[in-house]
Amino acid sequence: MATRYIPTIGLEVHVQLKTRSKMFCGCPVEYGASPNSHTCPVCLGYPGALPVMNEEALRMTALTGLMLNCQVAERCKFDRKNYFYPDMPKNYQISQYDIPICLGGGVPLHDLAYPKDAQKCILHPNKVVSLTRIHLEEDVAKSFHFETSTGIDFNRAGTPLMEIVSEPDIHTPEEAFAYLTSLQQILVYGDVSDADMEKGQMRCDCNVSVRPEGTDALGTKIEIKNMNSISGVRRALAYEIQRQIDVLSAGGSLAQETRRWDDATGQTNLMRIKESAHDYRYFPEPDLLPVDTTVFMDEVRRRRPELPAEKRHRFVSDYGITDYDATVMASDRALAAYFESAAKTSAKPKSLSNWILNDLQSALAASEKTIAECPVTASQLDELVGIVDKGVINGKQAKEVFAEMFASSKSAAAVVEEKGLKQESDLGAIESLCSQAIEANPKAVAEYHAGKAASINFLKGQVMKLSQGKANPALIGDILVKLLS
Ligand SMILES: [Zn+2]
Numbered sequence: 001m002a003t004r005y006i007p008t009i010g011l012e013v014h015v016q017l018k019t020r021s022k023m024f025c026g027c028p029v030e031y032g033a034s035p036n037s038h039t040c041p042v043c044l045g046y047p048g049a050l051p052v053m054n055e056e057a058l059r060m061t062a063l064t065g066l067m068l069n070c071q072v073a074e075r076c077k078f079d080r081k082n083y084f085y086p087d088m089p090k091n092y093q094i095s096q097y098d099i100p101i102c103l104g105g106g107v108p109l110h111d112l113a114y115p116k117d118a119q120k121c122i123l124h125p126n127k128v129v130s131l132t133r134i135h136l137e138e139d140v141a142k143s144f145h146f147e148t149s150t151g152i153d154f155n156r157a158g159t160p161l162m163e164i165v166s167e168p169d170i171h172t173p174e175e176a177f178a179y180l181t182s183l184q185q186i187l188v189y190g191d192v193s194d195a196d197m198e199k200g201q202m203r204c205d206c207n208v209s210v211r212p213e214g215t216d217a218l219g220t221k222i223e224i225k226n227m228n229s230i231s232g233v234r235r236a237l238a239y240e241i242q243r244q245i246d247v248l249s250a251g252g253s254l255a256q257e258t259r260r261w262d263d264a265t266g267q268t269n270l271m272r273i274k275e276s277a278h279d280y281r282y283f284p285e286p287d288l289l290p291v292d293t294t295v296f297m298d299e300v301r302r303r304r305p306e307l308p309a310e311k312r313h314r315f316v317s318d319y320g321i322t323d324y325d326a327t328v329m330a331s332d333r334a335l336a337a338y339f340e341s342a343a344k345t346s347a348k349p350k351s352l353s354n355w356i357l358n359d360l361q362s363a364l365a366a367s368e369k370t371i372a373e374c375p376v377t378a379s380q381l382d383e384l385v386g387i388v389d390k391g392v393i394n395g396k397q398a399k400e401v402f403a404e405m406f407a408s409s410k411s412a413a414a415v416v417e418e419k420g421l422k423q424e425s426d427l428g429a430i431e432s433l434c435s436q437a438i439e440a441n442p443k444a445v446a447e448y449h450a451g452k453a454a455s456i457n458f459l460k461g462q463v464m465k466l467s468q469g470k471a472n473p474a475l476i477g478d479i480l481v482k483l484l485s
Contacts, residue, residue, distance in 0.1 A: 005244075124175075173241070210245055320350055325354075346382045
């Protein structure tokens with residue numbers, strides 16, 4: 001029988017913090033600025049230039065630690081990681097070695113964070129992936145490779161970078177996907193990063209090995225570098241796990257190496273073989289004092305937001321919406337804020353959530369708009385919900401009104417008025433239409449009296465026709481029954 005293999009995955013995620021200035025100098029942090037426009041002697045690594053700590057970056061990292069249940073160290077320090085690399089002119093990077101700012105903690109995975117096609121078969125629901133540590137360092141410059149030369153942009157050099165290291169606690173590509181999705185949501189909730197992988201604000205290195213089932217020792221660890229999309233991570237891991245299993249099953253052996261994912265060919269390719277662990281000759285950064293985090297932790301605790309899981313539970317209990325709807329809503333901070341801005345005063349929060357998750361989401365997708373660009377405000381949408389609830393218009397008309405609201409940003413009442421959609425709810429008017437229908441359809445009336453209750457639906461249809469679709473259907477039924485008794 002063929003041996004079964006168990007994959008083991010650990011992820012290192014680099015996150016660009018949303019500070020206004022760089023980690024150790026006053027240069028602005030700005031995505032997309034013209035190359036080398038945000039530099040100074042500190043971030044260009046001039047000899048003798050002295051770093052000055054950006055306290056906001058420390059606070060954001062500590063906040064991330066609080067959100068992920070880490071222990072935040074009372075004292076941490078910075079170290080020099082020495083190496084030669086063209087994108088690091090100092091020949092060292094200021095990082096944290098043995099006393100990082102955060103230890104332990106974990107990332108809770110929720111069901112909807114898994115890829116859609118994997119949500120039906122989640123192996124370990126409510127799993128929490130353990131973290132090893134979170135530390136803070138400075139980012140390096142960015143190289144651009146042209147045909148015959150390489151250009152270096154130092155705008156990114158020295159920007160604050162948080163590294164979140166997981167334990168080898170992940171066992172499938174789908175769990176890795178859920179981990180990154182959940183982590184990204186929490187970072188956005190805390191406003192510490194926009195965590196957009198396409199913009200390089202969140203980057204991921206994967207460590208993956210396989211071992212035969214029934215053995216304890218981990219297999220040879222292979223690293224996949226610089227992944228820039230969550231779905232790419234899933235594909236790369238699936239490919240790499242199968243590649244390793246194929247090599248081992250054919251009697252081959254694996255070397256510890258670093259590979260690169262090529263999304264176009266769907267393969268990982270060898271970058272370099274790791275002959276030995278790098279010796280970075282870490283030593284304490286002599287230009288920076290150790291950091292006492294206790295001086296700002298009270299403020300950081302006050303900044304801790306309600307997290308996606310907490311919001312989900314509160315939405316269910318406060319607004320009576322389903323757990324599924326609450327999970328979808330809480331997965332997106334902006335969507336949750338949209339819902340809640342009207343749900344607080346809504347008479348029908350459950351209907352409001354239905355409208356948001358169905359019609360509104362589809363309209364946004366079709367017009368390629370984000371919730372921030374939504375032409376219908378939450379209170380306008382709730383007004384529509386109220387109008388339907390009061391029976392002023394029916395469900396079919398409501399869809400028409402919504403489409404017009406989305407196109408024009410007009411209020412529901414204004415669209416109903418303009419289109420002359422108001423349901424006829426005047427009892428006298430409906431009663432006269434009902435009498436007309438009864439008079440014109442003696443056969444249906446006779447059948448109704450003979451006990452065929454469904455005949456009343458035919459009469460209802462006739463009244464609706466006479467009213468040109470505007471009569472309130474609930475009222476028609478009541479009046480017909482009364483007149484026929
Ligand atoms: Zn600078």
